[in-house]
Amino acid sequence: xxxxxxxxxxxxxxxxxxxxxxxxxxxxxxxxxxxxxxxxxxxxxxxxxxxxxxxxxxxxxxxxxxxxxxxxxxxxxxxxxxxxxxxxxxxxxxxxxxxxxxxxxxxxxxxxxxxxxxxxxxxxxxxxxxxxxxxxxxxxxxxxxxxxxxxxxxxxxxxxxxxxxxxxxxxxxxxxxxxxxxxxxxxxxxxxxxxxxxxxxxxxxxxxxxxxxxxxxxxxxxxxxxxxxxxxx
Amino acid sequence: xxxxxxxxxxxxxxxxxxxxxxxxxxxxxxxxxxxxxxxxxxxxxxxxxxxxxxxxxxxxxxxxxxxxxxxxxxxxxxxxxxxxxxxxxxxxxxxxxxxxxxxxxxxxxxxxxxxxxxxxxxxxxxxxxxxxxxxxxxxxxxxxxxxxxxxxxxxxxxxxxxxxxxxxxxxxxxxxxxxxxxxxxxxxxxxxxxxxxxxxxxxxxxxxxxxxxxxxxxxxxxxxxxxxxxxxx
Numbered sequence: 125x126x127x128x129x130x131x132x133x134x135x136x137x138x139x140x141x142x143x144x145x146x147x148x149x150x151x152x153x154x155x156x157x158x159x160x161x162x163x164x165x166x167x168x169x170x171x172x173x174x175x176x177x178x179x180x181x182x183x184x185x186x187x188x189x190x191x192x193x194x195x196x197x198x199x200x201x202x203x204x205x206x207x208x209x210x211x212x213x214x215x216x217x218x219x220x221x222x223x224x225x226x227x228x229x230x231x232x233x234x235x236x237x238x239x240x241x242x243x244x245x246x247x248x249x250x251x252x253x254x255x256x257x258x259x260x261x262x263x264x265x266x267x268x269x270x271x272x273x274x275x276x277x278x279x280x281x282x283x284x285x286x287x288x289x290x291x292x293x294x295x296x297x298x299x300x301x302x303x304x305x306x307x308x309x310x311x312x313x314x315x316x317x318x319x320x321x322x323x324x325x326x327x328x329x330x331x332x333x334x335x336x337x338x339x340x341x342x343x344x345x346x347x348x349x350x351x352x353x354x355x356x357x
Numbered sequence: 358x359x360x361x362x363x364x365x366x367x368x369x370x371x372x373x374x375x376x377x378x379x380x381x382x383x384x385x386x387x388x389x390x391x392x393x394x395x396x397x398x399x400x401x402x403x404x405x406x407x408x409x410x411x412x413x414x415x416x417x418x419x420x421x422x423x424x425x426x427x428x429x430x431x432x433x434x435x436x437x438x439x440x441x442x443x444x445x446x447x448x449x450x451x452x453x454x455x456x457x458x459x460x461x462x463x464x465x466x467x468x469x470x471x472x473x474x475x476x477x478x479x480x481x482x483x484x485x486x487x488x489x490x491x492x493x494x495x496x497x498x499x500x501x502x503x504x505x506x507x508x509x510x511x512x513x514x515x516x517x518x519x520x521x522x523x524x525x526x527x528x529x530x531x532x533x534x535x536x537x538x539x540x541x542x543x544x545x546x547x548x549x550x551x552x553x554x555x556x557x558x559x560x561x562x563x564x565x566x567x568x569x570x571x572x573x574x575x576x577x578x579x580x581x582x583x584x585x586x587x588x589x590x
Contacts, residue, residue, distance in 0.1 A: 208447065210447045211445055211446045211447020211448070211450065211451075212444055212445025212446060212447045212448060213444045213445060213448070213533075214441065214443045214444020214445045214447060214448015214449070214451070214452075214532070214537055215444070215445060215446070215447015215448050215450070215451055216447070217444065217448070217528075217531070217532055217533040217537070218444075218447070218448055218451035218452065218454075218455065218531065218532075218537070218539060219447075219451065220524055220528070220531075221451075221454075221455060221458075221520060221521070221524050221531055221539070222451065222454060224519075224520040224521075224523040224524050225454075225458065225520040227520075227523070228519045228520045228523065229520065286457075286461045287454060287457040287458040287460075287461045287462065288454070288457075290457040290460070290461065291453055291454050291457050295450075295453070298450070298451065298453075298454055299447070299450055299451075300446075300450040304447055304450070304451070306451060306454070
């Protein structure tokens with residue numbers, strides 16, 4: 125097995141990408157050893173044959189796979205003897221609902237709180253300019269305006285986590301007693317904030333069962349995700 | 358196989374209970390023939406040995422099972438040769454996340470739009486008095502106040518369906534090409550509104566992919582759920 129993950133990187137080796145985190149957590153879940161190639165936004169085009177446009181991209185021997193969910197499917201198919209990421213076909217299909225919930229509810233709201241912090245932690249001025257231009261075009265707003273008033277959005281954000289909270293207050297993970305790929309998606313979203321933003325500390329109340337759940341995820345695989353320090357440390 | 362479901366009933370034989378609908382749809386999914394016993398709130402205590410407090414309750418031969426999710430688990434275990442409700446252990450555990458989402462996002466918001474219509478369609482004055490007293494105690498508010506201003510809540514309700522919308526715009530069901538038990542949960546919630554409330558017509562925009570998805574669910578099993586008429590017809 126020779127697995128190499130191209131992993132978005134900011135300054136001080138910060139690994140902030142939520143979808144790269146999904147894949148790293150999926151690899152750890154399967155107990156597969158892998159190396160990462162820290163990759164700046166403007167270096168994505170230099171990967172492999174130059175045809176990749178987004179991260180994450182995995183090289184597994186001679187095979188290249190891009191897009192986090194395609195990579196998860198590849199790992200599940202190529203390493204069926206390792207811990208399952210989905211727990212069967214029903215788990216695979218319902219993971220899509222969790223994915224959309226993570227995308228809409230977590231990424232959608234977290235972006236409006238931490239996007240400027242991500243910008244500020246990118247590797248260099250060129251990556252920052254690329255990031256600002258592409259995200260501001262997407263959101264039709266300056267990054268400073270995107271995150272303005274974020275304090276007032278903490279309450280609605282916490283309220284919107286209620287379905288997740290109800291699950292993880294009665295069982296350790298979305299996957300039950302052990303995690304599944306949907307747990308990797310949730311932690312990926314929070315790692316996005318945790319890796320670059322002091323605001324991450326304020327996202328959840330101290331006694332929120334979601335906080336305890338994230339701590340359990342950070343503990344997995346000998347503290348694999350926790351080993352990337354939070355910012356500020 | 359001798360299956361009897363005790364099913365909440367209102368006037369004109371209206372079957373409004375979202376959790377009873379889950380079970381009826383699960384039974385239809387498994388292709389199991391069953392009969393229903395229309396049951397008013399105040400008659401729940403007369404079922405079986407008198408120990409049941411909530412609906413739905415299923416009698417399967419000599420065995421009694423109560424609570425919709427316990428019934429789904431019973432059906433999956435007792436009739437493993439029929440279409441699966443969960444598609445394996447991962448599907449079972451992720452169904453819990455969908456259940457909490459349905460509970461918080463669908464039931465939570467729909468209650469604030471249709472609870473008075475449900476009251477108005479109950480079988481008799483005694484059931485209405487019971488329903489009003491118990492729900493008003495739960496919600497700490499009169500039913501009329503609970504649903505006041507419901508027009509303004511349609512927009513946020515539609516917005517909150519976005520994770521579901523994203524899934525069913527690209528595939529027929531949450532279960533993929535075929536439904537799973539989580540699809541029964543979603544339709545159950547909408548049947549609650551559809552069976553007693555003219556407001557059900559206004560919950561979704563005409564071109565909402567969620568509407569097309571619900572139509573697909575109503576079509577299943579030769580129009581099984583559609584055969585219960587909407588109110589008004």
